[in-house]
Amino acid sequence: MALPACLKKTPPAAPGHPPNVVIIFTDDQGYQDVGCFGSPLIRTPNLDRMASEGMRFTDFYVAASVCSPSRAALMTGCYPQRINMNVFTRLVKGEEQGGGVVLFQNSPRGLHPNEITLAEILKRRGYATACVGKWHLGHLPEFLPMAQGFDSYYGIPYSNDMNIRRGDKSGPPLMRGRQVIEHPADQATLTRRYTEEAVKFIRAGKDRPFFLYLPHTMPHLPLAASETFKGNSRRGLYGDVIEEIDWSVGEVLKALKECGVDGDTLVVFTSDNGPWIRFGDRGGSALPLRAGKGTIYEGGMREPCIMRWPGKIPAGSVCHQVATTMDLLPTIARLAGGEAPTDRVIDGKDIWPLMAGMPGAASPHEAFYYYPKEATDPMAVRSGKWKLHKAGPRFKTWQNEKGQWIHRRVDLPTELYDLESDVGETTNLAEKHPEVVTRLARMMDRFDADLKKHSRPVGPAGDLATSPASA
Template identity: 50%
Template sequence: MNTIHLLLLTLIISFAPVAASAEENKGSSQAPNIIIIMTDDQGYADVGKFGAKGFSTPHLDRMADEGLRFTNWYVPQAVCGASRAGLLTGCYPNRINMLGAPGPSSRGGIADGEVLISEMLKDRGYSTALFGKWHLGHLRKFLPLQHGFDEYYGLPFSNDMWPYHPGVRHLSMEKRLKRWPHLPMIEGNEIINKEVSPEDQVGLTTSYTEKAVDFIARNRTKPFFLYVAHSMPHVPLFVSEKFKGKSEQGLYGDVIMEIDWSVGQILSALKRFDLADNTLVLFTSDNGPWLSYGNHAGSAHPLREGKGTTWEGGQRVPCIVRWPRRIPAGQACHTPAMHIDLFPTIQNIVGGKEPPHQIDGRDITALLTNPGEAKSP
């Protein structure tokens, strides 16, 4: 073998690992990944950077230090199902007839004609998944796989919609089941557990997190949309053994610390697969705290009231956005924005199609990338 051939062979061998790594982590060339993490009934002051007391949220605090914190982020309606409908469609819930929090007796759900973020991104070639609470209709035709999600694992509605609800605990099980049937766990389109138990709920946050990390690993070479919709800290509160008794705020604080751990696991996975710079991660809550549950509820301090009200404590929630490539670190945006703005913003970022009907949200890309100078759209 002559000297030139030997040199060429050496160069090929030397650059092979680099080429393989570039193929596996296309962060610099492909469309950005999108991750939305939503909690259930977490109050405005239930994150360290927003004034939490009695428990710590180091991963969320780090996410804020590395990204942008919205201090005036609003929900479209201060209740579970309606808020989620607004986030995923960019519409006020009233416009799309998704009001309140549909339960197991409801026959309605998100209409076929509505375009969800998942559908818009799937049309752009994204892999899509939801792990957690859906709450846009539990009948098969309303489930996530019929609305742009490739994968789904979670509860179809709130974790208190079961025969152990405090409002029926004094009744016999036979009478309870007439009001609140057993809570199902769904994977894809199929019920995999017909009777979710308290023991099952203990592992919800962990199972959602493990599936989210696995999804990231399996889709690291192509753009993906991951929606992690935690069932907690909606009552009844459950936490895994590894976080039980960890906070100074009782069970509620333990639950928030486990959710913070979950955020850390997702951020670590992005770093491990060299995806962090090219992934927009947004953390928020569906509405304010359910104050009637006392120390099993969070705090909206210094705001008035909580979930189910039109006061600030019900409508304003914590929101943190991290996207190292585009969002400056350690910033705070005081300009009002809300859940329904996510659809048009993500649409602009990825070059997605406009829905064939009117939506109500506004593109807030400028607020994300230039929070100090951009004006409200």
């Protein structure tokens, strides 16, 4: 895919004043689960207003269809496979055993301390940094947020369905810094408390540049909402949870205005992967996309994304170009007056021309690669309008004749889709366009060979006893 000549040169200059940065990252929220992305039942007036005041990205991707790998990509700007944050071990009876696609409360590893996170880049530029919410990149001290560039941390260190037992109590822990302050965490009040913590950070840091990373625990199962929102939506408890998150977005935006930093702040909203559709009404919707969490169909890795920066990102605009969470690191680094690391391969690209709505701006990605949650090799690639799925075993989610959801690894044929005319991946064109199949397959093989040649290790195994959040 040829890029316009203007994008082959040095990218246009970023605005002179380094912005504050807020990244709101939800968990398992579907593509359709925002009003401005087509939700028929869930009300999201604050996100809708954010889109009307900023830019909506329709072709925005995460680098994995499950939690930990996706978060690693956001923090480092790299495909999870490049930094070996895609397949994880657990400690069972004193021995490391493999097979996990995310980190667990008995996982001894995490994001390698030598990786350079977005928080570390911004901290070096003088930013105050805070992580409020779900981390899921390792719960041992050497992997937690305060060892990865954040000044403070408040939240659950992994998924909310991962429990530790203390006495007769079981559930996920709530941490501040490196200490557990509540066990089990009261999940019904998490979104409200995360919001209060985020607003407190904004108010305290308004006189210097700040980076707020707000990765919500919800709507990952088990769902929980506060009494204020429980039972209020037309979409059951799942809708209640999303509407409370929307309230949280509104509180963050309100705090930015009240502190006089609204015009100096870039706010990004997206989700870590697609919805858990096999749980029916307890999960979200990725329509009109196919499938959801755990798959490499569009519903698993294409996410709703909204970006807002008054006066810098054109209001009410829509971007249909391919962009990814990996692009946030190099883009924000340059906006802050810094740069992405140059001593290692970074897969993300500077997408400021897209964000700024510059005439003729096109995606800087020749292709985007889909790595399945259980594999180390890519099984799909998108280049321009074409998306190729390799033949072989892949996870598929479907409903059987009894209406039951099935999520299973099955052998699937080569599939080729035209995403411009068939975003739901319903019509396989592989037999009609064998030349496209061949070209994309070769592209995928070349990229993966280079990725493996320039890969980096996962964090070394630590001692579970050093963390109060270990199982």
